[in-house]
Amino acid sequence: MKRAYLIAAAALASALAVTAHADTLAKVAADGKVVFAYRESSVPFSYLAGPGKPIGFAVDITSAVLAEIKKQTGKTDLEVGWQAVTSANRIPLLVNGTIDLECGSTTNNSARGKDVAFAINHFYTGTRLLVKKSAGIKDWADLKGKKVAITTGTTNMQVARRYSEEKGLGLDIIATKDHADAALLVETGRADAFAMDDILLYGLKANAKDAAALDVVGEALQVEPYGCMLRKDDPKFKALVDGVITGMMKSGEFTKLYDKWFLKPIPPRNQAIGLPMSKELQDNIRQPSDKPAT
Template identity: 40%
Template structure:
């Protein structure tokens, strides 16, 4: 195993994040009347004995494929696995099986709505727009969008994106941000839409795009796992503030069980060991240590976990 690569997290001060959370439209909680679910999730789980969990292909360290085992791994994957362990107990169904289903940013919400998956275990931002279609459980991470580029290009802010090619994952908040910037600027940035985060990074790596915009923690991971991390740079300032949480269908009985399971994982302190495993210890595929301690704001949110935080 190679020596751990230790990175310092470029995180905003809690007070700054609190201000951003209070003013960010995409992350502000809104009351949305629940719709009648087309799928009775619990009935199907009880009938089939299977819970379908959606995972991502390359959202390191949240949800990605371990090529050595062919299985999904990551922070969100571990949390989902613990949620299922709690559900087995609550439903008195210890034999319940997990069926893993790979989804992409562009089809994760449709996969919930059409029943391909019951719970999405990735790095999905809880936004007002998405809450019109699906529900979210308690946030497990707070992040924000940043810009990753090669040092030779050296993009440090949104103004420097003018006229540049920007790799974005289809269906992501990064894609929405770039499209919004394109409407506001005379020399608009040019979105380069791709299917997933690994392809977005590869697009910049081979100079088919000038920058990649997504959650800062994902960009830290891609930079750390690059062949030459020193060739890459992250801009200093977050462009948004985004609470990440597991998504599920708007099915009240199902939501109540998942929320209770996730709350138990937080209140009992299980989440601390899972967090440290993925953000403070060596992780696949390159034995990288991200060295991102839990932020004071995230820790504070765990004191009184809520699926409807005031973000």
């Protein structure tokens, strides 16, 4: 009984320490290790180029953050861990201390801001549709009563459900584990569309086996910003991450990184997404902001 009590007390103390979010930099320095999150199929932000090899726009931002962490902690030999996350588990794994930073394709909104903090916004996107060209679907109205795949744990699920109710579309929503699973449902004809952030749809299309057979269509529902997630109430670490991203924006490195991942051919199929920088992102480079979507 005493041993069980001690174990429970230790677990509670550990949870409280993480919840307090006193100082991620101090935690990293003490552990000699930092753990970053990555996504397996959020092209071109964070995805796998091979087993255990995450690459992408957000992964490059993470690497820049790592360099600054080493500089500020004086730990040049930090052990770096990479943890795969999904839309459903990314916030819990950050809050409980399993990961220290998540840079991917996560929408910065006020609801999530109750549990986590966000760095400077690094992208803006809206919910659109990935479809087969042969399906003849051009907009949301063409999906009335049809099957629409959406990744579990995303804001797109809420946006699409609300839109379906408002317009009386009666969408038959299929929840999937990740973006690749949803895209596969469309490619194999088991779903009529995949509703997701348009940039992720462009990325999946560019890397599909038959990219010419797919199209990104429909009105963009609710333009939202992406931001790197970190634990709440940790001003030192937020200042570090914000400083890195703002510095990249001011130096021109951010624009070079954007060109690399959005305008030039990218792995694994060496296809270019071909998406010019949006006005919202251009404005955010001139005046960096971490303002959330409502």
